[in-house]
Amino acid sequence: MRRHRLLAAAGLVLAAAAARAGDDARLRAVDPAELTYTYAVGGFAPEYTPPAPGSYTLPPIDTVADHALLDADGRPTTLFALTQGRLAVVAFVYTTCIEATGCPLSLAVLHRLDRIIAADAELARRVVLVTISFDPERDTPARMAVMRAFHAPASDWRFATTRSEAELQPLLADFDQPVAKLRFADGAWTGLFRHVLKVFLLDGQSQVRNVYSVGLLDATLVLTDLRTLLLESAAHRRKG
Amino acid sequence: MTRLVSSRFIARAALAAVLLVPAAARADETCMSPYMPKITGQEDYVYVVTLGIEGVGDGSDKLVTIGANPADAARYGKVISSVSLGGRHEVHHAGFGDDRRHLWVGGLDDSMMWVFDVAPDPARPKLVRTIDSFAKDSGGVVGPHTFFALPGRMLITGLSNAKDHAGKTALVEYNNEGKFIQTVWLPEHAEYGYDARVQPRLNRMLTSSFTGWNNYMTELGKVMNDPEAAKHFGNTMVVWDFHARKPIQTLEVKGAPLEIRWALQPRHNYAFTTAALTSKIWLIEQQDDGTFKASAVADVANPMDVPLPADVSLSADDRFLFVDTFMDGTCRVYDVSDPHTPKLVHTEKIGAQVNMVSETWDGKRVYFTSSLLSKWDKTGKDNEQFLKAYGWDGTRLTPLFAVDFLKEKLGRPHIMHFGQERFYKNQIYAGEAGGLAAAR
DSSP: OHHHHHHHHHHHHHHHHIIIIISOHHHHTSOHHHHSOOOSSSOOOOOSOOOOTTSSOOOOOEEOOOOEEEETTSOEEEHHHHHTTSEEEEEEEOTTOOOTTSHHHHHHHHHHHHHHHHTOHHHHHHEEEEEEESOTTTOOHHHHHHHHHHHOOSSOEEEEEOSOHHHHHHHHHHHTOOEEEEEETTSOEEEEEEEOOOEEEEOTTSEEEEEEOTTTOOHHHHHHHHHHHHHHHHHHHHHO | OHHHHHHHHHHHHHHHHHTTOOOOOOOOOTTSOTTSOOOOSOOSEEEEEEEOOTTSTTOOOEEEEEEOOTTSTTTBTSEEEEEEOSSOOOEEEEEEOTTSOEEEEEETTTOOEEEEEOSSOTTSOEEEEEEOOHHHHHTSEEOOOOEEEETTEEEEEOSEETTTSSSOOEEEEEETTSOEEEEEEOOTTOOOOOOEEEEGGGTEEEEOOOBOHHHHTSOHHHHHTOHHHHTOBOOEEEEEETTTTEEEEEEEOOSOBOOOEEOOSTTOOEEEEEETTTTEEEEEEEOTTSOEEEEEEEEOSOGGGOOOEEEEEEOTTSOEEEEEETTTTEEEEEEOSSTTSOEEEEEEEOOSOOOEEEEOTTSSEEEEEOOSOTTTSOOGGGOOOEEEEEEEOSSOEEEEEEEETTTTTOOEEEEEEEEOHHHHTTEEOSSSTTHHHHHO
């Protein structure tokens, strides 16, 4: 039954994607490699064991502000209302993304993190995962709810969107998350976005402590960083 | 049917992502950060960081944009625009940030840094930020050299320090908005710096070593004839745990190892560099136990002539290594299919002096510039200053166009980066032809 629900949810998402992105015959005439960014030769598959948690530091890169959001149930909320001073892994996606090194990768990594965090009492208490759409026009709360159902979070994994472009743009600018509509030569939107995959690690003070992109985004590495920040927090408590 | 095809396409793409199946990659532009998207296909522009010369034009350092798409015949091989930086700062290297929109440029003399926004009009990069606090921010590092994009930040190697202007230096990080993050000094006994390159799948970073401000801002002849000055060059490379930013191994690589090029193909756990003063190609290779070993695998020309290998470029298939030697103005192409035994397969005289080499992502074009450092360039008639474009067919280099930077009253051209209209305008086309015209 659970498998059937997952397949149904996946079908909804994919059908919606097809209705938008695939209906334009022109898209099929384009070399698929033109639709996505190329970063390196081949994909990224880590062949290393990360350094031990706490054996290194994660100096703050930036600080982000609070921003208005809509949760997957359509209720107004904010970024800080979702994170509540916890460590947060924040990812920006759009649900019809077809870029192998983009949103599907981000969601796959957060899915794995979700299962590991749920099985660890301290991580489950101290960490929240947040997936935010940068496509408010199509990624309605209902669509985000489908995505949530598809992933069936075991930990506190929130799905959110924004009301409008006007609400979205300051959020993207604050996080330094570049996103642009990919257009045909005549200016018509392809239904796809160009974006550099980024996932952000926030500490309890909303400081960005790491940014993961293609070549760095790996669940084991993110977990190592989360545990490093937990050790840092414990050390501060002992000093304080 | 359309919907069915699209659904299958999307499902396949999603599955590929989840399984981490390698994305198709078509070729080169190999020395750029793997964390930054590449420009594929035909480049429209070459951005050239250019040192000012007193009495030539306005005498100031510049970022010069050259037309490079033969489909745009009116601008092909022509100067399209230049932005003056107001003074001579010994500009040298540059690098795009993680979105490939902002190009950072550094001055080796006074440690000034400039950030250009290329996206709004790729033919005319716009200066959007100037950072004049590098030495202060970093706690005394000077000579910002390599700009290597990391997610959310820029990694910058220093060449020297403010205390004694010798070779002790550090790695410095800024965020994309130009806010200082941290300084990591190179380890004792390997304190010189030059290049830094990361191999993400190994979590390893390599750094190389050159010389300090006292030497690179002094005439080359004086440096070479001063036994004391000649002692102050780097002879080491450092292997780092990249994520921890911790040095884990120091390798002896004699004679100022400069540019670092990691192999790109899967399972190729090695990198190349060339040592400027000993004129050797070095292979830095991971061993079975995970440590790295440095081996000199070939001489470049006759080392006794001090040909001074400067920049190198490795093709995306890890087959060809292009090596520029400054003194004889020559590019030598080695077949490095077997990285332990490079074979010289082509030699091309580029000019009286040559320094930087930039290969395109598709491996079909190779660009060269002439200037090394303002005080190390040749003088008199040998002080040619040019950008030259060549085609590469796998066996020989064929001239495409050349721009005389003295005749154009621009200065000494050094590092090159590529720009493309459709990349920055987020546009796609059914085919390569006509892309530039459609974008403009």
